[in-house]
Amino acid sequence: MTVITTFKEKKREKQIKYERSVLRDLSIHTLKERVKQYFGSTQLAASFVMNTGIEEACYDVALEAFLLGAKFSKFGYYGENEDEVRKRCLPEEKHLIDTLYNFLLYWGNGLEGTMSESLYYLCEQYIFVWWKEGFDKGQRRHKLRLH
Numbered sequence: 001m002t003v004i005t006t007f008k009e010k011k012r013e014k015q016i017k018y019e020r021s022v023l024r025d026l027s028i029h030t031l032k033e034r035v036k037q038y039f040g041s042t043q044l045a046a047s048f049v050m051n052t053g054i055e056e057a058c059y060d061v062a063l064e065a066f067l068l069g070a071k072f073s074k075f076g077y078y079g080e081n082e083d084e085v086r087k088r089c090l091p092e093e094k095h096l097i098d099t100l101y102n103f104l105l106y107w108g109n110g111l112e113g114t115m116s117e118s119l120y121y122l123c124e125q126y127i128f129v130w131w132k133e134g135f136d137k138g139q140r141r142h143k144l145r146l147h
Helices: 007-023 028-039 043-049 052-077 082-088 090-107 113-143
Strands: none
Touching: 007 052, 007 113, 028 052, 028 113, 052 082, 052 090, 052 113, 082 090, 082 113, 090 113
16 A cells, blocks of 8 residues: 655645755854844843743744745745845735734833834844845755755
């Protein structure tokens, strides 16, 4: 007897294999430094970035943004410029930004006050930088035919 698999299962297996191979290029040190770079400079963020749970949430969102950029990098490889590709994944990117922002607001203990708009822009920049890095690494992998 043979095992019957569906296309969804095969697609998911292929996606997981690709994500694992892309994540090999990433280091934990880079994740930590980026969190400190973006959220360690503000007084509000510095107060709660020391909490490991919040820091890990920043890592999770960064990894998701990185993988999103890597996933959409195939369009850049086939000729679309970065802005066009970014428009393709705008809803997913917006979701990641909102998730991180709302998480930080929730755990900010009411300290955000007037700084909530600047915190949103920090989250936006943080997600964009990780998306861009994933996009660049994904394009490089396509050029080297490692996809």
